[in-house]
Amino acid sequence: MAEGKRAGHGIWTPANIVTSIRVVFVPAWLLAAWVAGIPSHEGTGVSWPHLVVALLFILLSLTDKLDGYLARSRGEVTTFGKFLDPIADKLVVVCSMLVLMDWDYLNFWPLVIVVSREFLVSGLRLVVAAEGTVVAASNLGKWKTATTMTSISGYFLHSCLGWGALAGGLYWLSFALMAAAIVLTAWSGFDYFWKSRDALFADEEYEGGPSAKGGAEAAPSWDDCVALAAEVLDEARSRGLTVGTAESCTGGLVEGSLTAVPGSSDVVKGAIGSYACSVKHAVLGVSDEILDTVGPVSPECAAAMAEGARTALGCDLSVSVTGIAGPGGAEPGKPVGLVWFGVSSGAGTRTESVVFPGDRSEVRLRAVRHALQLLRD
Known part of the structure; x- marks a missing residue:
């Protein structure tokens, strides 16, 4: 849900x-x-x-x-x-x-x-x-x-x-x-x-914008996610950056994939698991206006979560994940599998959404992979 x-x-x-x-x-x-x-x-x-x-x-x-x-x-x-x-x-x-x-x-x-x-x-x-x-x-x-x-x-x-x-x-x-x-x-x-x-004032649209689809390729395995996390850590380490996460529907799996890699502590500052709206508001600073009007599964919430995590964790780069992993929870305009992501750095905050296919486990793993790709890219 x-x-x-x-x-x-x-x-x-x-x-x-x-x-x-x-x-x-x-x-x-x-x-x-x-x-x-x-x-x-x-x-x-x-x-x-x-x-x-x-x-x-x-x-x-x-x-x-x-x-x-x-x-x-x-x-x-x-x-x-x-x-x-x-x-x-x-x-x-x-x-x-x-x-x-x-x-x-x-x-x-x-x-x-x-x-x-x-x-x-x-x-x-x-x-x-x-x-x-x-x-x-x-x-x-x-x-x-x-x-x-x-x-x-x-x-x-x-x-x-x-x-x-x-x-x-x-x-x-x-x-x-x-x-x-x-x-x-x-x-x-x-x-x-x-x-x-x-x-x-952008000249062209972002790739993978709000209407991006998850594709029909096979869902990643946990090992696939950990391998991608290692790439993220290497890239962040080479640039002298620290990272953090704010997670809702993934329940900490993005951070889990990063910390599954030995030696990740020099890059990963931490994660904030914010499954409940009360935690999104109290810990990440997501405003009542956002939660009351557009709800937790929205670009506004994803942006606020990413910005809140970067502030709370003191990291250079943060990614947020908030969505509907299923099997229930769909509503008009928000199907099962819809996940919004936010990426925040000193240069600003960007959001995008993907509608992932598959059951709850597959949606969550696909969301982890996509969040890691956003961090890497």
């Missing part, structure tokens, strides 16, 4: 129900904001209609964390959830910023920057994914989202207060956080483009 998932849970999982409620509830929240009207800020009392709007927005924001937690903890990441969750998040942010513009808290520039960044990054991901390269979500994106939502919440809380000292402090704090959010929005967008510059 695909690691970190359970098969047969259907579309209407608790996580997807929460996400759907968030989408459906946005029009109701907009109606509440319209009924409350533009805040007058007269006196020092609390405007209860505006307080309701503020609390409802905070509740909408918190449901984003709730559906992500439910999907991960229950192993119920679905294609429907991957589609709907980012739409729900952007819908909440854009609608709230439109309300703040109507209430004269914001001008149009923050909204233009936020929307432009989302369009550009989404287009960039589509283009570089076609080249076999994936740019994993960074901490900048997390800070951008947290700062934006905190600032918007502060503005809405301010709307229900008069212009006392507390309200004035809350306003300027929200203003400062929004300014920081805009900087982080632009910075994280630039970071995406910088990390994918090689793929974006």
Whole structure:
């Protein structure tokens, strides 16, 4: 089965129900904001209609964390959830910023920057994914989202207060956080483009890209893998490089083939076995966004795993493996035998996928051989 998932849970999982409620509830929240009207800020009392709007927005924001937690903890990441969750998040942010513009808290520039960044990054991901390269979500994106939502919440809380000292402090704090959010929005967008510059401006496609097939040749034996591992070690040794692995469906077999060769300790730094999504997140730093939206069997996860292993192990070159070894675990667009690989070095991170034929044992051995080939090449 695909690691970190359970098969047969259907579309209407608790996580997807929460996400759907968030989408459906946005029009109701907009109606509440319209009924409350533009805040007058007269006196020092609390405007209860505006307080309701503020609390409802905070509740909408918190449901984003709730559906992500439910999907991960229950192993119920679905294609429907991957589609709907980012739409729900952007819908909440854009609608709230439109309300703040109507209430004269914001001008149009923050909204233009936020929307432009989302369009550009989404287009960039589509283009570089076609080249076999994936740019994993960074901490900048997390800070951008947290700062934006905190600032918007502060503005809405301010709307229900008069212009006392507390309200004035809350306003300027929200203003400062929004300014920081805009900087982080632009910075994280630039970071995406910088990390994918090689793929974006490449003249030709990578060999063995996302649609590569495993071929019908006989599955390798364990001895074949160890022999190839010896070649990897010799090549790495001649270049003065150290290597490490992050493995999911192969369960440490890539490292096992490398360390089966005598004297490998001068090259191999180690391996991180990350079969569970919780380990991918906690040890390798795979973001909640990746695990909740595209799932563990994806180019984004493979890229983040490879980068996380290189950082955690302190090696020069790392390879990651994440896939569906079978016999179960298939889902739409992700058949049994699909394996995503990531290779990370100081020059950047590249991903590619292969759909391997055979039973579980054959898929795993083929994946080991392919990972070793990527390291060697």
